[in-house]
Amino acid sequence: xxxxxxxxxxxxxxxxxxxxxxxxxxxxxxxxxxxxxTDGLWEPVPYSGYTLITPTYLDDEENVDSYRFLSDIxxxxxxxxxxxxxxxxxxxxxxxxxxxxISGDVFKQRIRDSREDEFLLACHQMFSHxxxxxxxxxEIKGLSVFPQGVIAAIVSPLTEGDYLxxxxxxxxxxxxxxxxxxxxxRKRRFQGHISLFYLEEELSGKERRIMADAVSETNKRFxxxxxxxxxxxxxxxxxxxFSEFNxxxxxxxxxx
Numbered sequence: 317x318x319x320x321x322x323x324x325x326x327x328x329x330x331x332x333x334x335x336x337x338x339x340x341x342x343x344x345x346x347x348x349x350x351x352x353x354t355d356g357l358w359e360p361v362p363y364s365g366y367t368l369i370t371p372t373y374l375d376d377e378e379n380v381d382s383y384r385f386l387s388d389i390x391x392x393x394x395x396x397x398x399x400x401x402x403x404x405x406x407x408x409x410x411x412x413x414x415x416x417x418i419s420g421d422v423f424k425q426r427i428r429d430s431r432e433d434e435f436l437l438a439c440h441q442m443f444s445h446x447x448x449x450x451x452x453x454x455e456i457k458g459l460s461v462f463p464q465g466v467i468a469a470i471v472s473p474l475t476e477g478d479y480l481x482x483x484x485x486x487x488x489x490x491x492x493x494x495x496x497x498x499x500x501x502r503k504r505r506f507q508g509h510i511s512l513f514y515l516e517e518e519l520s521g522k523e524r525r526i527m528a529d530a531v532s533e534t535n536k537r538f539x540x541x542x543x544x545x546x547x548x549x550x551x552x553x554x555x556x557x558f559s560e561f562n563x564x565x566x567x568x569x570x571x572x
Contacts, residue, residue, distance in 0.1 A: 318483060318505045321476040327507070328472045331460040334532045340461040341528035342521075347465030347514045349558040350403045358403045358516060360557030364428065365419025366435065368489065368550050372561055373410040382456060382543040383410065386469055389538050390512050393459070393467075396530040401517020402467075406559045412471055412510050414482065414550045415489045418499050426499035438494040439552050439568035446488055449481045451572050454508065455542035458535040465515040467531065471508030471545055482506065485550060485570065514558070548572055 319327060330336055350358040370376060373383045387407065394404070418427065418435070427435045453474040460470050473479035483506065489495065490502040519527065550570040553561040563569075 317502060318486070321473070321479045324479060324506075325472065328457055328470055331470060332458045332535060334528075337461050337531050338525070338528045340463050341524045341531075343463040344461060344515055344519070344524065345463060345465050346401070346516050346518060348516070349514060350516045352516070360559040362557055363420060364554075364556050365423040366417040366552060366554050367413055367419070367561065368415040368417055369411040369413050369553055369561060370547055371411070371549055371551055372408060372553075374408055376411075378451075378546040378548050379544070382545055385543060386410075386456065386510070386512075389459075389534060393530060393534050394513075396533075397513075397523075397527045399517075399519055399523050399527070401515055401519065402527075403514045403516050405511045405513060409559060409561055410510055410512075411561060412508055412545070412547075414547075415486050415506075416503065417489075417495075417552070419555075422499045431498065435495075435498050436552065436567060438492070438498060442488065442492045442495065443568055443570040446485070446570060448570075448572055449484065452478045452481045452547040454478060454545040454547060456510070456539075456545050457542045458539040459512070459531050460509075461528065461531060462509075466509075466511050467513040467515075467527075468509035468511045471510065472542075473508075481572065482547065485572075 349361050349363060351361050353359050376383065454471050455474055456469045457472050458470055459467060461467055473482070486506060490500070548571065550572065551563055552568040553563045555561045
């Protein structure tokens with residue numbers, strides 16, 4: 317399921333190409349994680365679970381400058397795609413997913429309320445058996461569009477060692493028998509990204525073309541040099557919707 321290093325670099329090059337951005341914009345569906353209220357505000361739809369991620373923007377001491385620059389880019393892009401159904405990913409929620417854990421119906425049926433302490437203990441035990449490889453060097457290469465309804469910054473490893481280091485964490489995670497019994501499974505290959513906007517209302521063909529052109533133009537203007545993105549911590553966080561990803565101080569964390 318997972319890509320090797322060469323395949324991942326090819327994937328990154330492909331999703332950042334203008335042709336792919338235009339095609340993905342044409343295919344783009346609404347995500348369904350935010351709903352417009354009667355007063356015109358976009359409110360998060362309940363969707364709960366746990367995930368393994370880099371520290372969120374305001375907690376990530378390693379990537380302050382890159383997040384700040386990315387936020388400026390995002391604001392400028394927004395003024396070029398002023399369509400009602402494009403929803404900002406909340407600033408406090410910005411992060412890169414290292415490995416999806418458990419969410420939605422599986423979370424409700426398998427662990428919510430009744431086995432969450434057991435789940436967190438299993439994560440603690442897994443991390444205690446893992447060896448640190450040192451921080452990983454990645455970089456933000458540009459922006460792209462995902463057909464599932466997301467505009468995101470694309471994150472790529474600096475070297476093959478950095479890629480293999482992150483994949484080792486994922487392999488350990490998805491091979492852990494205790495977590496498997498609680499419902500954790502590998503459902504997707506790693507595709508490093510930081511979600512910036514969500515599509516929650518259908519766009520016309522013209523609006524989709526404008527969006528694709530704006531994303532490609534942003535890449536030309538701002539990403540001649542990638543933004544550094546260092547990974548030193550993998551944190552277990554809980555979410556009740558897509559507006560916040562929270563953790564308590566004693567919850568599991570793996571220090572690379």
